[in-house]
Amino acid sequence: MELASARQVEPVNQALGTVIFSGVYHKGACPLPCKLLPKKYFEDGASCAWSRGNQFSVYPSSRVVAERSAASSCEQSVLNIKQNVLIFSPILRKLVNESNGTFLALQKVAEPIHNSDNLVELLKLSRQYRSVIRVCIENLQDAIENEKEGLKRNELTTCLTIFYSIECVWHLCEILFIDSIPGEIVLPHLLEWVRFNFPCHEQVAAQILEACEKGSESHSEYWPTVIGMIVQGRVDVVRALLRLHSKGDLNEFRLVDNTLKTMPVYTIYGGLSTGDFMINWKHWQTECRARLSGTTFSSEPHLELIMRLIVGDYSAFELIRDRYESWFDLLGGWVMFKAPWARRHELAEHAHACAGMKSRMPDHNRLHTIVLALCEGDLHQVIHEIQQVADNGWFATHLTDILYHSGKLNILDRHQTNVANRLRESLILEYGCMLMEHKSLWSVGLSYLGHCPTEGIRRAEILVERLALHSEKRVLRIIAEAKKYGLRDMACVSSRHASAGRAGAALAWAVRARSAALASRAADTLLRRYVATRQLSATDLLLSLGSAMLISDRLLLLGKYCEFHRLYKKKEFKSAGKLLISLITSKIAPDYFWETLLLDTLPLLESDEVILSSVDTFEIMLCVEQCSKHLDSEKADLLRLALTRNLARTSLAIERTEQNQTS
């Protein structure tokens, strides 16, 4: 947040907009159409200020602009710049929401109560994540097909590439860290991974096999496909393909076929120990080498290459390296023919061997680094790299979370303490906060923040308070969601209604929020309105408020006063009078309301029947004298007159009752 302190942006060049952008924007994402700021912005200097979330505004700092009175020009002169979040696009929003469901299911599984079969569940969820990614890839492919416009098409293609590599890395990660592989023998899974992520040769092979014609070598892709299948360890496919060669009956072909047929296959349940298998394997390879040197493959260089590959000849692999985009296309085949018994932790050595093969275009892209780090088991490096992927942190967040819960994430800091939980939390926090900025995805964001034990709730409180409140339905939903995660109840709605002049609703929300201050404010509004218009509004609310009116004195006064009106209208003057006197004697009324309260006694004092006793009358007299400054003198005199008359009547009445009693 260095920019927050950068007060003055010097009018350097017109492309300032872009310059600032590149600071905020994730690297590597699709190119953005950038907007140039008009030159007049920088004639007298420009300023910028942070606003909510990843957003800031640039505006000319000169006073001259402000003097131009038209409101429209003022609006134009403030330019809001915000980060373009890739995953807020409609296609990727599906991914965000669907993966959120998986994330939440994962948190449930990870709760300490369900410790029983965690790993099986985690594997299921990891597959679920992968299927979410797959659906997203398919959606992107569909969208690319339908998109005619070049620029958008490019954006989508970039996006598709990102998700292809995400899928690839996730799959490998699942094999190496989440799946429980019997005996840690990684080869079958590795081959599956290669096959799944690099399917081009398999498709051609399927075509050739389906055609099933002798002399298939006329197909331009015949030999590359055969070699490709060897590299992917698909021995049976290779044999089937070789049989379709027009010279398939020649000795050389028969020899290769036989060699492939007799190749020992290592399985953990095969009944052989690794040692025994290694002996078998060495034996077979020696035989292969003997055949290779004994037979002349000069007429069939392709067969010679195959033989060299299956004996694990490094130079042969290096020879075909340039046919493939990256070294990990070869990884499966290399492990298969070099050390099929390789365990997970031995993979690093083989990966390095493959990565070290000479190539015309050595690949130094991110995927290369990630896969290498994965094979080395360096998860810290993996996470560091995937954080750079331009998917707004989706991948890093979810992968780190699942690895953390599988217990495989151990990241040590300088003091040798495990900080994996802190890493997980910081990633989730970042991702959640980004989602909270979106008008609609806030609830998804909140569910991420709710699963950050140390800081999430506090941050959520701050962010939830800033959510815009458009309608009550949204408010109710926000409150329900906030309750789910134990956030403080929010009272901010009340003020919205107050500003809209709807005191009744404001009061209802204030009561709900149990906020004395807001309830007093709303009640005050209603009382003042009554003083001004003599119309008591929100009576339906006030009469059904019950004990809730006790939260503030002002509200209590309003509620009781409303009750007084109800009684008076029902002609229950005795109880109405009693209530009014208690309101007066309790002295909770604000200054502006005294006059109303006191004048309300007038009809009761003047009624035919005696309603207010002499004690009540004295109380009122006391108040009239104490509050004379709030009453105009004419009204005060009127009151005094009524009070004395009532006093006289009550004395007479008392005298009469006494007489009655004596007689």
Next chain:
Amino acid sequence: MPVDVQGTFASQKINKVRWIPEEYTETKYFFTGSWDDEVNCLKVWCIEKHNEDDDIEYPQAISEYKLNGDVTEIKFVENNRIVLSSSDGDVRPEHCSCTSVDVLEGDIVTAGEDGHINMLSSRRGEVAHSIIEADSCSIHSICYLKQNEIITGNVRGHMKLWDLRSPQKDKYVASFLLNENQQAATCIVHHPTQPHIVLAGSEEGELAVWDLRINTFPASAINTHSGSINEMHFHPDNPQKLLICSGSGNIWENNMEMMIRTSKNKDNQSVTTWMQLEDKNKIVVNSLMPNLHKSINTLDIDRSRILCGADNEAVYILRNYAF
């Protein structure tokens, strides 16, 4: 056959779903209305196969209509006309969020956050009559009981009965509080064949049932869900089945036979009795779908298929529902 759930993501939170009814066959079309986004949409979807040889049918959006406010309700006035209410006050002349709409034989009644009730004529779409300041708080649900009687519920669960024929139209005839905690009344429905039986759901998952012939207020409420009851419908072909969707992400089927027993008394009048209070926590409910983690806002029923829309921006079609 078990209930089969198919989810389709729509990239927007769904607030309302409605099947477009067909008389003799299962319909292929439905509406969705979104909420809580920058621009919201009313969309028409069609359930169809991607390719000729696919076994599974998928919903596809075929057209959309954009609006700024949230879609708060969709109801059919006639077979081919819908009324749609939105939070920017589209149905109403005032600029205040319209929260609920009910329709009866071509009459439309709307309620809003401003606490007014408006009656519209569907043909011209203009306000025929309104009750200003019907409630000092915002009204969240409204329902026709009869042609001339409506019931409203507000944000505090304050329910009011209105008689539109009475000379004092602007005064409610009866009122009560739905619950003691003053929770908002989120939806009201009446029984399709016994319109005197009224049900109201609250924000905290309480379901109140009462018989208007005996009382104008419910005797007690039943706790069903932990989240708000967002919408409930009786199955049109079997009025004993009540389907409820809730803010806690569940869609449940309740059997009304368990809740209400109608018997005949000596004078051959039917008398409705409720279950004893102590049984109320033991109502048999069926969950139709695994919990969603996000609020299910809406549901609609077409024979054996149930459609529901949720805050996780997805529409779910439940097939093979036995009713």
